[in-house]
Amino acid sequence: xxxxxxxxxxxxxxxxxxxxxxxxxxxxxxxxxxxxxxxxxxxxxxxxxxxxxxxxxxxxxxxxxxxxxxxxxxxxxxxxxxxxxxxxxxxxxxxxxxxxxxxxxxxxxxxxxxxxxxxxxxxxxxxxxxxxxxxxxxxxxxxxxxxxxxxxxxxxxxxxxxxxxxxxxxxxxxxxxxxxxxxxxxxxxxxxxxxxxxxxxxxxxxxxxxxxxxxxxxxxxxxxxxxxxxxxxxxxxxxxxxxxxxxxxxxxxxxxxxxxxxxxxxxxxxxxxxxxxxxxxxxxxxxxxxxxxxxxx
Ligand code: NAP
Ligand code: PAF
Numbered sequence: 001x002x003x004x005x006x007x008x009x010x011x012x013x014x015x016x017x018x019x020x021x022x023x024x025x026x027x028x029x030x031x032x033x034x035x036x037x038x039x040x041x042x043x044x045x046x047x048x049x050x051x052x053x054x055x056x057x058x059x060x061x062x063x064x065x066x067x068x069x070x071x072x073x074x075x076x077x078x079x080x081x082x083x084x085x086x087x088x089x090x091x092x093x094x095x096x097x098x099x100x101x102x103x104x105x106x107x108x109x110x111x112x113x114x115x116x117x118x119x120x121x122x123x124x125x126x127x128x129x130x131x132x133x134x135x136x137x138x139x140x141x142x143x144x145x146x147x148x149x150x151x152x153x154x155x156x157x158x159x160x161x162x163x164x165x166x167x168x169x170x171x172x173x174x175x176x177x178x179x180x181x182x183x184x185x186x187x188x189x190x191x192x193x194x195x196x197x198x199x200x201x202x203x204x205x206x207x208x209x210x211x212x213x214x215x216x217x218x219x220x221x222x223x224x225x226x227x228x229x230x231x232x233x234x235x236x237x238x239x240x241x242x243x244x245x246x247x248x249x250x251x252x253x254x255x256x257x258x259x260x261x262x263x264x265x266x267x268x269x270x271x272x273x274x275x276x277x278x279x280x281x282x283x284x285x286x287x288x289x290x291x292x293x294x295x296x297x
Contacts, residue, residue, distance in 0.1 A: 001154065004029055004060040006075060008039070008049070010120035011092065012066030013128040015159060016049060017041040022158035027056045029079070032125070040127040054082065062088045062151065069095035069260035073102060080105050088148050090138065092116055094245065095260025096176050097267070099141060110144035112151065113168050115175045118159070119242075135161050139168025173221045174231065177212045179261045181205050181232045183246035184282035187289075190251060194240025197233065204278060205232065211276035215268040250286065253293050258286040 001024050005016045008028040017039055020026040027050040028037060035053065038046040050056050063083065067075050072093070080102070083089075090112040091099055099106060099113065119132025136155060140146040152164035165171055182193055185204070189195065196205060209232060213223050249256040262283040269276040 001025070001061045002056070002059055003027070003062045003064065004057055006063055006065045006079070007067030007071065008037070008051075009066065009068075010122045010128055011116060011118065012064070013039045013122070014041065014118060014120040014130055015064060015066065015092070015155075017044070017047060017128070018159040019155075020047055020049070024154075024158070027051065027053055027060070029057065038126055042129055046126065057082055058084060060084075060087055062090065062154075065089065065091045065093065067093060068255075069093045069098045069257045070255055072098040076102060077105065080109075083109070085109060088112065088145070088151065090114055090151070091141075092136070092138075093257075093260075094175070094179055095257045095264060096172055097260050097264045107142065108144075110148050111141040112138050112145045112148060113141050113172060114138035115171055117175075135163065137163050137165055137168065137171040139165035139171070141168075169219075169221045170223070173212075173216045173223060174228070176261060176264065177209055177216070177223070177228055178232055178235050179244075179246075179257075180212045180265055180279060180282075181208045182236065183244045183256075184258065184262055184286050186244040186247040187250040187256065188282070188285055190247065192240065192247075193236050193242050193244055196236050197240070205229075207278040208282070211269070211274075211279050212265045214274055215265050215272070215276065218268060218272040218274065246286070250289060255290060256286060258283060258290070262286070 003019055003024050003026045005012045006029045008016055008030040016026050016028055029052055032051055035051055036048050037051045038048050040046040085108055088110045092114045116136045117134030121129045121131045138152055149164050152162045156162035209228050213225050216223050246256045262279050265279050266283050
């Protein structure tokens with residue numbers, strides 16, 4: 001297949017390399033001004049990728065969007081009119097709501113949503129390490145996307161395991177709630193994920209989960225509170241030594257994905273007039289930190 005990776009950072013470079021290794025014709029669309037970019041994965045030899053090539057983009061079969069959620073609208077909008085209408089577009093980032101912002105422009109493409117628990121770390125702009133083996137879950141956003149189940153086999157062959165969901169909302173909301181529970185708290189406390197297993201955080205984490213679960217219910221996504229809590233605390237234990245993406249973003253004064261994680265839950269709560277004080281407070285605190293940087297600039 002002809003595959004283009006939009007946003008070839010940590011996770012995008014991992015998928016780019018693995019898909020090319022699996023025999024696909026893979027190109028990237030990144031911010032480098034170079035027409036060819038060499039990407040190295042772990043200690044494997046660097047592989048060359050065409051970058052920002054319009055001819056290649058126009059014939060791409062699959063566009064995988066691995067930008068940060070808040071980068072999606074600005075980066076993808078100018079590319080959509082250039083794509084063939086049959087191009088499948090797969091969004092693979094944390095958080096929810098980026099696709100809603102482009103809903104009209106995306107409606108005629110086969111669109112898929114996914115979530116990944118792989119770990120990838122950029123050593124530098126051209127070198128990425130696969131730091132944690134994970135899973136990829138994908139499913140359709142629209143009817144045309146529903147016809148693209150074969151993509152899970154394509155991706156599974158390159159970077160397993162990949163699971164197809166007839167309804168992806170359940171998997172997306174589960175990941176969203178994991179991120180709501182771990183990311184803002186670790187960013188505010190400036191701590192590793194494992195520190196959240198201390199008993200003093202338990203009540204607050206359970207509140208965050210309960211509130212987010214009630215929002216999911218409003219949009220017809222039924223999640224069991226007890227198993228959600230078990231899942232969140234399992235992730236905290238399994239990733240105890242890791243620093244969450246939001247902790248890293250906030251500590252390095254980079255815009256975080258708060259708007260598409262806690263902010264998404266806050267927007268659902270506003271729509272249905274639900275009271276979610278813990279998530280509201282975390283959202284405001286992270287936004288306040290981000291706003292303070294621009295004031296100093
Ligand atoms: P990242 O390394 O920052 O990758 C984003 C890439 O997009 C960067 O290379 C960035 O370029 C590029 N980009 C930004 N704006 C662009 C534009 N207008 N046009 C083209 N490229 C653009 O982030 P990441 O860690 O891969 O994360 C991506 C998403 O995957 C996030 O939602 C994250 O939460 C999720 N995720 C990450 C991991 C992980 O282990 N890293 C695991 C699971 C999920 P610059 O390099 O110039 O900034
Ligand atoms: O955003 C992150 O860092 C990850 O999704 C997670 C699951 C919280 C682990 O660090």
